Amino acid sequence: MTPDFLTVTIERGPDRQDRFEVPAYDNQTVLDVVSWVQQNADPTLSYRFACRVGMCGSCAMMVNGVPRWTCRTHISKVLDGNAVTIGPLRNLPVIKDLAVDMDPFFDKWVAAEGVHHGALTRDDPIAPIEAESAARVEANAAIECINCSVCYAACDTVAGNPDYLGPAALQRAWTLLNDVKDEGRTAILDAVSGTGGCHNCHSMGSCTAYCPNELDPMSAIAGLKRETAKSFFRRGR
Amino acid sequence: MRAARGITSRAHPLWLAYILHRLSGLGLALFLPFHFWVLAMAMTDPARLDGFLAMTEAGMVKLAEFGLVFLLAVHMFGGLRLMAMEWLPWSASQKTLAAGTTAASFLIACLFFLKAV
Numbered sequence: 001m002t003p004d005f006l007t008v009t010i011e012r013g014p015d016r017q018d019r020f021e022v023p024a025y026d027n028q029t030v031l032d033v034v035s036w037v038q039q040n041a042d043p044t045l046s047y048r049f050a051c052r053v054g055m056c057g058s059c060a061m062m063v064n065g066v067p068r069w070t071c072r073t074h075i076s077k078v079l080d081g082n083a084v085t086i087g088p089l090r091n092l093p094v095i096k097d098l099a100v101d102m103d104p105f106f107d108k109w110v111a112a113e114g115v116h117h118g119a120l121t122r123d124d125p126i127a128p129i130e131a132e133s134a135a136r137v138e139a140n141a142a143i144e145c146i147n148c149s150v151c152y153a154a155c156d157t158v159a160g161n162p163d164y165l166g167p168a169a170l171q172r173a174w175t176l177l178n179d180v181k182d183e184g185r186t187a188i189l190d191a192v193s194g195t196g197g198c199h200n201c202h203s204m205g206s207c208t209a210y211c212p213n214e215l216d217p218m219s220a221i222a223g224l225k226r227e228t229a230k231s232f233f234r235r236g237r
Numbered sequence: 238m239r240a241a242r243g244i245t246s247r248a249h250p251l252w253l254a255y256i257l258h259r260l261s262g263l264g265l266a267l268f269l270p271f272h273f274w275v276l277a278m279a280m281t282d283p284a285r286l287d288g289f290l291a292m293t294e295a296g297m298v299k300l301a302e303f304g305l306v307f308l309l310a311v312h313m314f315g316g317l318r319l320m321a322m323e324w325l326p327w328s329a330s331q332k333t334l335a336a337g338t339t340a341a342s343f344l345i346a347c348l349f350f351l352k353a354v
Contacts, residue, residue: 064245065245065246066245066246067246154246156247202255203251203255203319203322203323204247204251204252204255205249205250205251205252205255206246206247206249206251206252208251209249209251209252210246216329218251219322219329222322222323222324223326225323226323226324226326
């Protein structure tokens with residue numbers, strides 16, 4: 001049975017927690033709860049969302065200590081009794097209340113060479129891609145990443161080493177490494193084998209455990225570890 | 238951020254396997270210097286070594302040895318698991334199958350071993 005009211009604690013700073021009584025409904029996501037608070041109880045509450053259907057990756061928050069996409073998380077799945085604690089994503093600087101600065105996350109995406117390295121121009125014919133090839137299957141595995149930063153917030157290695165590129169950026173690098181349309185192999189391997197690269201990963205697996213799209217960044221990083229090691233022995237450096 | 242600080246998010250098998258591997262490694266690393274120190278007595282002070290060896294008959298020490306064997310086993314399987322996970326480009330189901338087979342063969346081997354004892 002759903003309780004009439006939910007006790008919602010929202011972390012709004014290192015020393016500030018606000019508690020709200022929010023009416024409970026049958027179908028209610030964590031984002032609905034946060035929106036109710038902002039629209040009915042405290043208009044100064046800052047948070048971020050856009051699509052509300054799990055595509056844009058902007059509404060991730062810590063919910064009872066676990067990073068989640070709030071728009072696709074039903075409140076009944078996370079309630080502790082009739083209470084829930086919501087905080088800003090871990091491992092990222094807080095701008096205000098539940099809104100975090102995503103810049104470090106996206107900067108690392110670029111630092112891991114998570115950009116397209118093209119060799120063809122618009123005048124070249126479109127290169128045929130073998131959809132069933134092993135490399136394409138490997139590349140396809142992670143293309144549904146929505147950049148929500150849930151894996152980045154879940155990762156203890158990121159928490160302990162601010163230079164670590166993190167699961168999402170490294171998984172993107174692995175995708176591009178397997179993409180035959182991408183010509184950046186050397187640049188990617190150099191980028192992911194440096195100080196903050198894939199070899200920092202301790203395979204704790206929180207990224208894979210909490211990815212809302214059920215992707216597997218841990219295995220992608222393992223793939224990078226294999227490729228960088230192979231390239232190291234081949235190139236002798 | 239308190240919601241972030243909790244360890245709730247770590248209660249999943251992969252992280253537990255990681256921490257078990259780390260802690261068992263730490264335990265073994267702390268034990269090793271002591272182990273070598275006692276072994277070195279064979280050269281430096283055999284009488285004292287015999288004293289130590291006599292102590293292994295005590296119940297508490299036997300229990301500690303059980304712990305030691307547990308740490309060794311856990312750390313070895315943790316290492317094998319890590320190497321398989323990072324070096325073999327297998328699919329998740331293949332890895333589950335491999336882990337299951339290893340566990341089953343280990344169990345059968347143990348049964349034969351106990352019978353032999």
